[in-house]
Amino acid sequence: MENSLEQSPEKRKLSISIFIPLMFVVLLWLVFIIQWSTRADFYKYGILPRHVSGLAGIVFTPFIHGSWDHLFSNSIPLLILGSVMIYFYRDIAYKVFLWIWLADGLGVWLFAREEYHIGASGLVYGMVGFVFFSGILRRNRKLLALSLVIIFLYGSIIWGILPFLIDISWEAHLFGLLAGIFFSVYYLHRGPSDDPVPEWMEEVDEDHDQEHPPDTIQMNTDFLPEKEEKDNEL
Template identity: 40%
Template structure:
């Protein structure tokens, strides 16, 4: 009698699933987007157009090309992993919060171009980690915040207009929404457990 081998699928609560799952989705969509006659980027955020409002949900997973995608994967993996050090649930909250709030702000105030890319969420994770460390002031949060500043201090320049084809609005509003979420969560966590 032979034993049946079962394939274990990592649960949604695992760090690996959270980060690699999103990266894989972006990769698959970029492959599809590279096929002749297909342009998924039309599903991105088109500010102040009702047809472009659904882009708030799709934009983080779409990219302008392979270079755009690859430039986002490493910082997303590192910053996402750092947020996961608090909990995977926290990662999902920050990811969804920055994607939705930042995306809505881009839709309201961004330039009238299609905005796509994971960079808005990356800036959201960045803003969250710095804000949370400053507000919570636990040793763990401060050390992570310092690591983020050391590794990614250069991201600050991305919130200013530089190149026409780069959505600084996604960076700016992602960072603002991430910092706001960090502030709210730090206050809540301090009230629940000052020693977190």
């Protein structure tokens, strides 16, 4: 009973970390279902670079997708990366997410090709950049391991920033990634500094120590490192 009470704050933290990104993804799906069922052209609410009317797209672009595939390809990374950011960087996660959103959108509006840019993958690139570089720069064992897992899962997205991919908004990917890297440096001294080990992991470590004598050689695990989309879509 005592044990379950001790774990409840950790479970609550995990639940919140998953719930908030999940609600954001659900909202994206609701918007697309409305767009699909009404056959409305929501693309005009995307970012149209260097047009005053396109400034509103900085806010609306992540909610607009060109196809079911486009939406799905962004949904899973948003859920995973959003949960990771809130769980491990809860003090700064929301600020970082909003700054990436704004910086990516502004970069696209200022410098991208003069056509509508839609989708949320700029946010995905931004979160990948933040989580990876933040873990590296903080020299934190657990966050470093997390960084390498993220690269293992999403390392191939680097191809999405190459300018010869004209059927996608590589500009949004590039500015999202740069924003994530920038804010990993800007917020370097905010958020977790020591190892943010979940309680259940501490218990596993304790059990492991009891099972193995002190002279057992232990390895210091460090390392470990997916995908993209289409259609002038972020």
